[in-house]
Structure formats: C-alpha cells, structure tokens
Amino acid sequence: MNIRKYEAYVKAVELGSLSKAAEELGYTQSGISHMMQSLEDEVGFPLLVRTSSGILPNTEGEMLLPIIRQLLQTNESLEQNIAKIKGADIGSIRIAAYPSVATYWLPAIIASFQKDFPNVEIQIIEGGTDIVEGAMERREADLCLYAGGEGKNFEWLPLCQDRMLALVPPEHPLAEQESAPLSAFATEPFIMPMPGYDGEVHDILEKMPQQPRISFSACSDYAIISMVAHGLGVSVLSELLLRNYPNDAVALPMEPPQYRMLGMGVPQIRTASPMTKNFMRYVQDYVKENGWK
DSSP: OOHHHHHHHHHHHHHTOHHHHHHHHTOOHHHHHHHHHHHHHHHTSOOEEEETTEEEEOHHHHHHHHHHHHHHHHHHHHHHHHHHHHTOOOEEEEEEEOHHHHHHTHHHHHHHHHHHOTTEEEEEEEOOHHHHHHHHHTTOOSEEEEEOOTTSSSEEEEEEEEEEEEEEOTTSGGGGSSOEEGGGGGGSEEEEEOTTSOHHHHHHHHTSSSOOEEEEEESOHHHHHHHHHTTSOBEEEEHHHHTTSOOSSEEEEEEEEEEEEEEEEESOTTTSOHHHHHHHHHHHHHHHHTTOO
C-alpha cells in the first residue's frame, strides 16, 4: 500500500483540484494524476468526478473518505511513535475549538508547547458546536476544546467551569446591580447566538418559565457584544470571552449562577499520537496554572 496516494486523494478532495493538491504536496500535475489513476486501479472502481469547477468524490469515494482519513491518522501516529523512539519529536496536531478558546487559550498553550516541540505543526479548526463535533466525527481533528462533550462519540475530559454572564447595555437599569436575575430577561429583547453557537445559552433560557423575545441572532460573539453595547438588547456570553474582550457593554453574574463545562475530547486516549498526548498535558497545565476550576 502506498500511503502517499491516499494522502493525495484526501488533499485533492479537500481542495477540489488536482493541480492545487499537486502544488501543496510538491508533485507535478502529471504525477498526481498518475497517483489517482493508480489508486482507482488499486481499489477497482472510480473515486472522483471531474466537473467544470473542479473535482468531487463520487458516491464510492464519499464512502471511503472517512476510512481513508482514519488510515492516514493511524499512519501519522505510527510515524510519530517511530520518531519518538528515535528521539525526534515531529508531527502535526489538528485541534477543533470554540473561537473563545482558540483566541484566549490556544496562543499561550501553543507558545509554551512549541518551546519544547518546535517541529510540530499545529492546525486549528475554529467554530461552534456543530463545526467542532463534525470535525471530530469525520476524524478531521485529533483533539477538541469546547463545552458539551459528555456522551459524544469520543473520550471526554472535563477541564473547568466557565461562568455564563448576562450582558446588558451600559445605560440599562441592571448595569448598576451586582447580578442579573434570570427572570429579568423575560421582558427584554434578547440577542441570540445562531444555531451551532447557542447550546449553552439555549439551555439557560430553557430554565425560564417565560421565554424572552428573540430580537436578533448572530454567530459572532463580537457582533453580539457590539449590538448589546449599542442598546439593541441583552444577551448571555461566557466569562472566558468577556473577561478578555474590552467593550462598553456590562457583564454581570447571573442569579442563580449559570456555567458551562469546558473540556477536551479525543477519539481515543489509548490510540492518540504521542504529540497529541503531549499537547493534552500542556492544556491541562495551562488551565490549572491560570486559575480555571
């Protein structure tokens, strides 16, 4: 088995182009075309559909794609273990994370990690719950950092509680209070994160006897903060985001207190690559050292 053919196939599908895949992987156009033909001969049926706008996997190619990705992940783990035995730390780690985690945790964690492992490539997939869980389901990520991983199809390690805070305009009557009662939102125009970004907020609103009036939706946390600051409504966002982002809106603890559990997920800890396991330890150390509980 020539693993490079499978790498080329996945890259061509991701980029939608044989020429772009060839350029990124360092092959010639004829070289990668020959590899795709050889791969199709090997499996015994076509895998790609050529269109005017590029290439796409056909039905059989789609069926094999997750298995091929898993094969490449296993091969990566094998190569890293061999390198580890030889005393060289090389490889790559693909991380799917919430935007707030990617912005406020990962830079410091990666900076610390790369002091010890400078040759490891880090790839970050940033998005809401749907994107993070989709990347894990398709084995496009080796590790995820987000909230809500209990009961999913990967191993979940809780890290810390992240308090959810009420966000109100600076001139709002609640802005002078020490906390915001959950019941106060019932009569307020509410700015809701878009589906895929709204899991924790949706759970909080479910606890209210009367649902607030949803006036706006936005998938960007920063757009929500700006809309609240301009008096367009109230919202709920995480302390991780709000403690690091200067703005004119007022963040208040909620009464009763509301939290989300941030954690770390991997397909299987036992089969995770050495580099992924190393990175997980750096994440745990960062959370502990920075006072997250």
